[in-house]
Amino acid sequence: MQSDRASFGLKAAAAAGLAFLHLPIVLIFLYAFTTEEKSYAFPPPGLTTKWFAVAWNRQDIWPPLFLSVQVALIATLLALILGTLAAGALSKGRFFGQNQIALLLILPIALPGVVTGIALRSAFSILDIPYSTWTIILGHATFCIVIVYNNAIARMRRMSGAILEASADLGANAFQTFRHVLLPNLGTALLAGGMLAFALSFDEVIVTTFTAGQQATLPIWMLEELVRPHQRPVTNVVAIVVFVVTVIPILLAYRLTMRGTETAGGGK
Amino acid sequence: MVLPLVQRTIGPRNIGLAPAASPGMTATLPMRGPGDGLTGLFWRRPKLLLALLIAPPLLWLGVIYLGALIALLWQSFYSIDEFSGLVVPEFTLKTYAELLKPQNLDIIVRTVSMAALVSVASGLIAFPIAYFAARYAKGRWKAAFYLGVMLPLWSSYLVKVYAWKLILAKEGILTWAAGATHTTSLLDGLLAIPVIGGNSLSTSYIGTFIVFVYVWMPFMILPMQASLERVPTSVLEAAADLGATRGQIFRTVTLPLALPGIIAGSIFTFSLTLGDYIIPQIIGTSKSFIGMAVYQFQGTAGNVPLAAAFAMIPILIMLLYLSIARRMGAFDAI
Numbered sequence: 160m161q162s163d164r165a166s167f168g169l170k171a172a173a174a175a176g177l178a179f180l181h182l183p184i185v186l187i188f189l190y191a192f193t194t195e196e197k198s199y200a201f202p203p204p205g206l207t208t209k210w211f212a213v214a215w216n217r218q219d220i221w222p223p224l225f226l227s228v229q230v231a232l233i234a235t236l237l238a239l240i241l242g243t244l245a246a247g248a249l250s251k252g253r254f255f256g257q258n259q260i261a262l263l264l265i266l267p268i269a270l271p272g273v274v275t276g277i278a279l280r281s282a283f284s285i286l287d288i289p290y291s292t293w294t295i296i297l298g299h300a301t302f303c304i305v306i307v308y309n310n311a312i313a314r315m316r317r318m319s320g321a322i323l324e325a326s327a328d329l330g331a332n333a334f335q336t337f338r339h340v341l342l343p344n345l346g347t348a349l350l351a352g353g354m355l356a357f358a359l360s361f362d363e364v365i366v367t368t369f370t371a372g373q374q375a376t377l378p379i380w381m382l383e384e385l386v387r388p389h390q391r392p393v394t395n396v397v398a399i400v401v402f403v404v405t406v407i408p409i410l411l412a413y414r415l416t417m418r419g420t421e422t423a424g425g426g427k
Numbered sequence: 428m429v430l431p432l433v434q435r436t437i438g439p440r441n442i443g444l445a446p447a448a449s450p451g452m453t454a455t456l457p458m459r460g461p462g463d464g465l466t467g468l469f470w471r472r473p474k475l476l477l478a479l480l481i482a483p484p485l486l487w488l489g490v491i492y493l494g495a496l497i498a499l500l501w502q503s504f505y506s507i508d509e510f511s512g513l514v515v516p517e518f519t520l521k522t523y524a525e526l527l528k529p530q531n532l533d534i535i536v537r538t539v540s541m542a543a544l545v546s547v548a549s550g551l552i553a554f555p556i557a558y559f560a561a562r563y564a565k566g567r568w569k570a571a572f573y574l575g576v577m578l579p580l581w582s583s584y585l586v587k588v589y590a591w592k593l594i595l596a597k598e599g600i601l602t603w604a605a606g607a608t609h610t611t612s613l614l615d616g617l618l619a620i621p622v623i624g625g626n627s628l629s630t631s632y633i634g635t636f637i638v639f640v641y642v643w644m645p646f647m648i649l650p651m652q653a654s655l656e657r658v659p660t661s662v663l664e665a666a667a668d669l670g671a672t673r674g675q676i677f678r679t680v681t682l683p684l685a686l687p688g689i690i691a692g693s694i695f696t697f698s699l700t701l702g703d704y705i706i707p708q709i710i711g712t713s714k715s716f717i718g719m720a721v722y723q724f725q726g727t728a729g730n731v732p733l734a735a736a737f738a739m740i741p742i743l744i745m746l747l748y749l750s751i752a753r754r755m756g757a758f759d760a761i
Contacts (some may be wrong), residue, residue, distance in 0.1 A: 165559055165562070169558065169563075170559065172556075173558075176552050179641070180575070180576070180644070181578075183590035183591060183641065184586070187586055187590050187593070190593055198598050199593045199596040200598045201602075202603065223732070240483070244480045244481070245484035246731055248477055248481035251477060258510065263579075266488075266492065267488075269695075270698065270741065271698055271699065271718065272703075273702040273703070273718040273721050274499075274738050275495075277499060278496045278738070279491075279495045280494070281502050281735060284504075291449065299493060300487075301487070301492050304484060304488070305608060317449075332462045333462070333469055334462045334464065334465040341459075355581065360497075362583040365702075369725075378583075380498055385585070385592065385709050386708070387581075395589075398586045402586050406582055409577065409578060413574060413577060417570070
């Protein structure tokens with residue numbers, strides 16, 4: 160029988176792999192404090208906190224930030240509704256076309272973003288739809304649906320159908336069962352899905368470059384700065400903001416899904 | 428959403444009572460409003476509820492997403508007038524023939540080979556992490572591993588790319604580290620390799636490759652880990668009892684059983700590399716990839732039909748890839 164302890168080689172390879180995943184992020188934080196603004200010289204010649212104030216006062220950062228938050232909030236809301244409905248339908252056993260619908264849900268993230276982006280763009284141009292905040296939201300909601308759907312359907316599959324039957328037996332109609340039985344059990348999964356969708360949308364850049372027209376979301380602003388650096392440490396400050404705004408929902412989503420494993424009737 | 432297995436007017440209480448009940452004493456409860464009426468309707472016609480649930484997401488994805496993809500396909504059959512630069516809205520295969528020009532074929536070959544290499548490298552780096560997390564990590568360690576993979580997977584794409592620009596830049600940390608450890612000659616040797624080398628790591632294929640692997644590798648770990656967790660310990664014990672060595676067990680039992688998960692993971696690494704246009708634009712040579720070609724042809728070049736035709740390549744490759752992956756059982760591993 161194989162031993163229950165991992166070999167040293169395996170441990171080292173796993174640890175090295177994880178370190179490879181995490182160390183680069185640390186540098187983003189370090190370079191936000193460097194006094195060197197023209198190059199990425201390492202080690203930084205000196206440390207300063209002035210870039211946070213500079214970033215705060217830069218007028219070109221605030222509109223993209225607000226636009227990104229707005230887009231992410233509305234796209235998440237749409238994805239929550241559509242994703243939950245899709246999960247509700249697909250969790251109800253087998254029906255004709257089920258596999259095709261499941262594939263259609265995955266397609267926006269299984270196909271490269273550039274495909275989704277140019278497809279939406281050519282559709283907008285054929286239909287003469289002007290670019291606006293709504294065209295950005297449209298694209299984002301499309302690939303956020305599957306995130307909510309995945310979270311919701313995983314929870315629905317774990318949940319026992321018996322609690323729904325019990326609810327009906329006790330005289331609740333479909334809407335009461337939804338409100339008082341299904342929603343409380345689904346709640347944390349939806350919240351988690353919504354947070355991941357928010358993080359995904361807040362950070363999205365590839366599809367957005369095709370659907371934004373003249374407007375800039377925060378990632379588009381960052382991309383501009385990456386191609387044509389202006390004040391490099393300011394970009395780092397913004398990168399930290401983006402990182403934090405995406406990581407907090409991810410951590411919350413993780414806690415929610417971990418704690419939510421004790422679903423009512425889950426031990427069927 | 429709710430499966431009204433028992434409907435108000437014909438609930439089990441009533442069914443139980445029904446045979447004994449006299450004709451004048453029906454056991455149905457009074458209707459309390461339209462909610463009850465609808466519940467009854469859904470109970471009698473479950474398909475109706477199903478249709479109501481699936482209609483909004485299906486309409487959204489069907490009309491907006493599939494519609495957009497069809498619009499794209501349509502445009503790829505148009506062509507551009509070489510003199511006026513305007514799109515000629517007539518059906519032609521001319522644009523697809525243009526894909527076969529040497530410079531365009533180059534782009535396709537370059538992108539597909541990069542995607543394949545990135546997937547293989549991601550698999551190799553991801554495997555020990557997934558294997559350790561699936562077989563040995565317990566309790567808190569398991570949670571830590573999961574979070575350790577989830578965080579880089581979900582955290583900002585651009586921030587990650589930017590971090591590597593800092594690392595790979597000529598004056599950046601890697602050059603410094605090589606100097607500090609007296610391995611500058613090694614780094615220079617690496618950069619001197621024809622084709623994949625370059626002026627600095629941030630302007631070479633090696634740089635592009637590293638960043639691709641870094642950004643997409645986490646997508647490989649989770650499906651891999653899930654499929655490794657499904658390999659039953661009893662099968663491994665049986666193999667050991669029958670005299671297989673660790674290596675044999677790994678090659679003939681673990682690996683084949685975990686293969687669907689590995690393929691499922693490679694769907695993401697392959698597809699995401701295939702369509703990416705930001706990484707090669709920021710880190711790498713100025714040589715074009717499919718995603719960059721799509722972006723440039725629809726933007727500055729104004730050749731939407733050719734951009735559309737280029738975009739069809741990742742779609743076709745991925746559809747083929749997905750159908751093969753499906754046959755190998757990869758979809759159960761996602």
